[in-house]
Amino acid sequence: MKSGWLLTCFVLTTCSAFAAEEALKPRKPCTVQSPKHLDFDLSGLSVLPKTEGQKSTKGARNESWMAIGYDSGVNYTINICAPVIEDIKDVEGVDESKWQNISAFYTSESGKTFSLGMQHSEFVFRGRKLVLHYQDGSPCGGGNSASELADGDSKNTRRKSMMISFLCDQDSFESSKPNMALSFVGASPDFCHYGFEARTPLACGGSIAPTEQAVGPGSLFGIM
Numbered sequence: 001m002k003s004g005w006l007l008t009c010f011v012l013t014t015c016s017a018f019a020a021e022e023a024l025k026p027r028k029p030c031t032v033q034s035p036k037h038l039d040f041d042l043s044g045l046s047v048l049p050k051t052e053g054q055k056s057t058k059g060a061r062n063e064s065w066m067a068i069g070y071d072s073g074v075n076y077t078i079n080i081c082a083p084v085i086e087d088i089k090d091v092e093g094v095d096e097s098k099w100q101n102i103s104a105f106y107t108s109e110s111g112k113t114f115s116l117g118m119q120h121s122e123f124v125f126r127g128r129k130l131v132l133h134y135q136d137g138s139p140c141g142g143g144n145s146a147s148e149l150a151d152g153d154s155k156n157t158r159r160k161s162m163m164i165s166f167l168c169d170q171d172s173f174e175s176s177k178p179n180m181a182l183s184f185v186g187a188s189p190d191f192c193h194y195g196f197e198a199r200t201p202l203a204c205g206g207s208i209a210p211t212e213q214a215v216g217p218g219s220l221f222g223i224m
């Protein structure tokens with residue numbers, strides 16, 4: 001009798017661990033679970049602005065991440081799951097009310113600022129690839145000058161977008177603080193879509209707290 005209850009309880013607990021998790025714990029922004037139930041938390045890569053009066057944490061980044069553009073002639077400033085912390089203004093074709101929500105931008109040779117997309121913190125898995133998209137950036141596809149990168153004309157409704165593909169890299173980083181090497185992979189010929197690759201230990205996946213979820217009363221009651 002007693003062992004029967006224990007067995008039921010064990011089965012319930014393990015069976016409900018994944019099913020109940022979604023319902024009981026709303027997923028934290030910038031986290032995702034892989035199709036194989038591995039938990040990924042990339043929120044440590046969000047560079048946050050220093051709040052007024054707060055002492056700066058030692059070693060904390062004071063600028064967003066950067067990707068060198070090489071032949072594209074510009075460098076890209078990008079934050080992960082958060083708006084860039086740089087103060088940007090006069091963003092081409094983007095309403096002023098949205099400047100504070102831009103998560104990636106570059107400045108052209110002539111000093112114009114172009115958005116590559118708005119803040120977004122939901123990842124998707126393409127097979128085993130962990131991907132983050134930003135969209136609704138500056139207008140694109142209206143011109144053909146590489147340096148102005150297709151400043152949109154008024155009739156044009158297409159907008160720049162980008163994606164970052166995250167790769168697990170345990171070996172390239174010595175320090176334990178969240179770290180990432182971001183590189184520019186390329187842009188579409190009309191400069192409407194941009195691709196980046198990020199190498200970081202945070203993309204290796206791990207478990208946020210599976211044991212806690214498995215034995216917590218929440219997961220047991222969750223399916224009862």
Ligand SMILES: *[C@@H]1O[C@H](CO)[C@@H](O)[C@H](O)[C@H]1NC(C)=O
Pocket residue numbers: 062063
């Ligand atoms: C950012 O931090 C670096 C050192 O980590 C420092 O040299 C630099 O002056 C800082 N920049 C700003 C704008 O605070």
Ligand SMILES: *[C@@H]1O[C@H](CO)[C@@H](O)[C@H](O)[C@H]1NC(C)=O
Pocket residue numbers: 068069073074075
């Ligand atoms: C891009 O960044 C690299 C490395 O910091 C720098 O040498 C280069 O001058 C930058 N290019 C532009 C266009 O800002």
Ligand SMILES: *[C@@H]1O[C@H](CO)[C@@H](O)[C@H](O)[C@H]1NC(C)=O
Pocket residue numbers: 100101119
């Ligand atoms: C834009 O940023 C503001 C302030 O940070 C925030 O309150 C708002 O929710 C953001 N909007 C979107 C669409 O993310």
